[in-house]
Amino acid sequence: MHSLQPNKLTIDNLAFERNNQFLFREINFALQAGDLLQVRGANGSGKSTLLRMLAGFIEPQGGTILWQDKSICQHRDAYQQQLHYLGHHNGIKHSLTVYENLQLHAALMTNKPEPNHLKTAIKQVDLTHVSHTQAIHLSAGQLRRLGLARLLLHPIPLWILDEPTTALDADGQALLGHLLKQHLTNGGMAIIATHQTLAILHNTKTIYLGEQHV
Amino acid sequence: MLHWFNQKFLSPKTFYTTSSSLLPWFIAAFVLCFGYGLIAGLFFAPADYQQGDGFRIIYVHVPSAFAAMAIYSVMAVSAVLTLVFRIKIAAICMSCSAQIGAWFTFLALVTGSIWGKPMWGTWWIWDARLTSVLILLFLYLGFIALQSVITDQQNRDRAGAIVAIVGVINLPIIHYSVIWWNTLHQGPTISQFATPSIAPSMLYPLLAMIAAFLFFYAVILILCMQNQILLREIKSQWTKEVLCYDY
Amino acid sequence: MFSSLFTIMRHEILMTMRQAFSWLTPLLFFVIVVCLFPLALGPDTDLLNKVAPAIIWVAALLAILMSIGNIFRSDAEEGYLDLLLLSPVPLTLLVLCKVFSHWMTNCLPLILISPLLGLLLHLNAHEEYALIITLLLGTPVLSLLGAIGAALIVGIRGHGLLLPILIMPLYIPVLIFGTGTMMAANANLPINGYFAIMGALILLSLASAPLLTGLALRIGVNQ
Numbered sequence: 001m002h003s004l005q006p007n008k009l010t011i012d013n014l015a016f017e018r019n020n021q022f023l024f025r026e027i028n029f030a031l032q033a034g035d036l037l038q039v040r041g042a043n044g045s046g047k048s049t050l051l052r053m054l055a056g057f058i059e060p061q062g063g064t065i066l067w068q069d070k071s072i073c074q075h076r077d078a079y080q081q082q083l084h085y086l087g088h089h090n091g092i093k094h095s096l097t098v099y100e101n102l103q104l105h106a107a108l109m110t111n112k113p114e115p116n117h118l119k120t121a122i123k124q125v126d127l128t129h130v131s132h133t134q135a136i137h138l139s140a141g142q143l144r145r146l147g148l149a150r151l152l153l154h155p156i157p158l159w160i161l162d163e164p165t166t167a168l169d170a171d172g173q174a175l176l177g178h179l180l181k182q183h184l185t186n187g188g189m190a191i192i193a194t195h196q197t198l199a200i201l202h203n204t205k206t207i208y209l210g211e212q213h214v
Numbered sequence: 215m216l217h218w219f220n221q222k223f224l225s226p227k228t229f230y231t232t233s234s235s236l237l238p239w240f241i242a243a244f245v246l247c248f249g250y251g252l253i254a255g256l257f258f259a260p261a262d263y264q265q266g267d268g269f270r271i272i273y274v275h276v277p278s279a280f281a282a283m284a285i286y287s288v289m290a291v292s293a294v295l296t297l298v299f300r301i302k303i304a305a306i307c308m309s310c311s312a313q314i315g316a317w318f319t320f321l322a323l324v325t326g327s328i329w330g331k332p333m334w335g336t337w338w339i340w341d342a343r344l345t346s347v348l349i350l351l352f353l354y355l356g357f358i359a360l361q362s363v364i365t366d367q368q369n370r371d372r373a374g375a376i377v378a379i380v381g382v383i384n385l386p387i388i389h390y391s392v393i394w395w396n397t398l399h400q401g402p403t404i405s406q407f408a409t410p411s412i413a414p415s416m417l418y419p420l421l422a423m424i425a426a427f428l429f430f431y432a433v434i435l436i437l438c439m440q441n442q443i444l445l446r447e448i449k450s451q452w453t454k455e456v457l458c459y460d461y
Numbered sequence: 462m463f464s465s466l467f468t469i470m471r472h473e474i475l476m477t478m479r480q481a482f483s484w485l486t487p488l489l490f491f492v493i494v495v496c497l498f499p500l501a502l503g504p505d506t507d508l509l510n511k512v513a514p515a516i517i518w519v520a521a522l523l524a525i526l527m528s529i530g531n532i533f534r535s536d537a538e539e540g541y542l543d544l545l546l547l548s549p550v551p552l553t554l555l556v557l558c559k560v561f562s563h564w565m566t567n568c569l570p571l572i573l574i575s576p577l578l579g580l581l582l583h584l585n586a587h588e589e590y591a592l593i594i595t596l597l598l599g600t601p602v603l604s605l606l607g608a609i610g611a612a613l614i615v616g617i618r619g620h621g622l623l624l625p626i627l628i629m630p631l632y633i634p635v636l637i638f639g640t641g642t643m644m645a646a647n648a649n650l651p652i653n654g655y656f657a658i659m660g661a662l663i664l665l666s667l668a669s670a671p672l673l674t675g676l677a678l679r680i681g682v683n684q
Contacts, residue, residue: 018366052683055543055547056547057543057546057679057682057683058683077549080546080547080549081547081549083547085543085544085547087540087543088540089538089539089540090539090540091539091540091541091543091544092539092540092541093472093476093535093539093541094535094539095476095479095480096472096475096476096479100472100475103468103472104468104469104472105544107464107465107466107468107469107472108465108469108544108545108548108550109548109549110462110465110548110549110550112464134479297676349630349633352626352629352630353630355626356626356627356629356630359623359626359627360613360614360623360627363614363617363620363623364617366683369616369680369681369683372676372680373613373677373680373681376609376613376673376676376677376680377613377627379673380606380609380631380673381630381631383669384630384631384634387634387662387665388630388631388633388634391633391634391637391638392633392637394637394641395637395641398641398644
């Protein structure tokens with residue numbers, strides 16, 4: 001999105017081992033604008049590790065990850081500016097309010113946090129009524145929504161979400177589906193780890209971890 | 215290209231085979247130097263004018279202190295190689311050296327203390343050298359402590375490398391600040407035993423003992439590194455062959 | 462970029478202020494430890510005056526050691542550390558931000574209350590001046606070096622006393638020069654040279670610590 005060439009993520013023969021045991025190997029896929037990748041697998045099958053590797057936190061021990069045909073290991077900084085990562089913990093500081101959290105997140109993305117922009121994001125995730133409540137007083141579902149709000153602050157091509165449906169109620173999951181659909185329609189890509197079936201959207205690819213356990 | 219160099223010459227397997235063939239030479243060198251140094255130092259070097267025969271502990275104290283410092287330098291260089299070039303055997307060298315170095319440092323402190331009793335009449339004195347060696351021991355122990363807590367191998371190597379590098383950057387600063395601290399508090403009295411000139415008959419055994427200690431370090435380092443390599447590469451084919459062969 | 466850094470710093474300080482115990486505890490610890498020594502040594506004015514530099518400096522050092530170990534802990538637990546690593550803002554600048562915020566909230570109160578403690582230990586005006594300036598120059602170094610240790614142990618659960626073991630040897634030069642300066646002030650010797658040395662220590666720490674902290678954070682985030 002907003003880049004001259006179409007976004008493309010290519011994974012080739014990815015492997016990772018920890019303490020002499022392969023967590024996964026021979027992972028291959030290619031993503032393009034509008035694609036959604038589901039990573040499925042039981043608990044402990046390495047989904048989080050794979051997602052963190054795709055976010056550039058961990059180095060793969062085999063294979064390559066290419067963004068726009070360039071290895072992310074060499075162009076890590078540029079690559080990481082093209083992605084949003086939402087992990088199990090939402091990256092929310094508990095002693096700040098919802099609004100302040102988004103201010104901080106916007107600053108980290110070096111955007112000028114215009115109040116209207118932040119308020120729109122809060123409205124989209126339906127947290128306006130707790131906008132000035134400290135995050136420590138929010139429920140798990142509300143925290144997850146706040147995490148999603150961060151994704152809306154700035155249009156960024158790649159979303160990497162680790163079990164985003166956790167703690168979300170039915171409304172929340174519908175919201176997530178809606179936001180994802182919006183993102184993909186606008187030319188974004190998403191990689192989602194989940195241990196349950198997501199409502200299948202257009203252009204969904206799936207890979208399964210765990211059967212490849214050595 | 216660097217990766218190729220790394221794989222070809224610095225792979226654990228190459229190191230294992232090369233070090234196995236070098237090991238007997240190091241052992242021989244150690245035995246020769248140690249033998250000469252010990253016999254010449256204990257029996258043939260003349261007794262010191264001031265201290266009598268008590269000075270002979272110098273033949274253990276100075277080499278261990280020297281080895282302690284030298285090993286830290288080796289650790290620091292290995293740390294840089296681990297962090298910047300990701301060379302596996304450098305990481306193994308660093309971890310093994312730390313344990314050996316810590317023991318040498320401890321030995322230096324103990325022998326220094328034993329030397330101090332007849333020399334200064336006390337088991338411990340806060341002079342610049344002993345204090346620096348004590349701080350060096352803490353640096354070693356901190357490194358070992360951190361490595362023992364981290365479970366993931368790669369993280370352990372890299373975190374340890376950072377500690378070693380931070381330590382080596384601070385070592386000159388610590389050393390000079392301790393010297394300054396010592397002069398500040400002791401005044402002009404030179405409390406260190408520092409002979410500006412040392413008789414050759416005393417010096418040569420000392421040099422031989424220093425060399426002996428370094429060869430000893432090399433021997434133990436190779437044995438430790440070989441162990442570590444086998445442990446880390448346990449899934450490879452060549453380690454299986456080596457282990458079966460030994461049995 | 463700078464407005465971002467300013468926002469980040471503002472929020473860091475805001476967070477610390479909201480959790481009063483996080484900055485109040487080291488301050489109280491500092492005061493209590495300093496007050497323990499006269500109880501242990503006796504009320505002899507000359508003795509207290511003589512050991513005052515050591516007491517205040519060691520107490521300050523321990524207080525800072527207590528608090529610096531946790532600067533990245535909550536960030537790691539809340540997944541905020543990931544965001545710091547992903548941010549386009551250079552990691553060294555972010556680390557500097559955090560360390561500066563920590564210094565302002567944890568070390569500055571110590572510096573401000575130190576003259577009062579100096580009075581308790583019978584320091585004269587010139588020594589008080591030396592005390593404040595040495596703490597002003599020394600505490601940034603303690604924060605910067607402590608941050609490296611904090612980053613190294615960030616993922617480790619139950620790290621216990623690992624941070625002091627790692628960081629104490631690095632603190633020794635600052636301690637030596639800090640107390641040395643105050644002892645020189647006690648003897649009415651010129652002390653500007655010592656200030657220069659401590660300034661050099663700050664510059665050296667500024668040049669090396671944020672970089673090393675960033676490296677350690679990249680490792681620690683995966684534990």
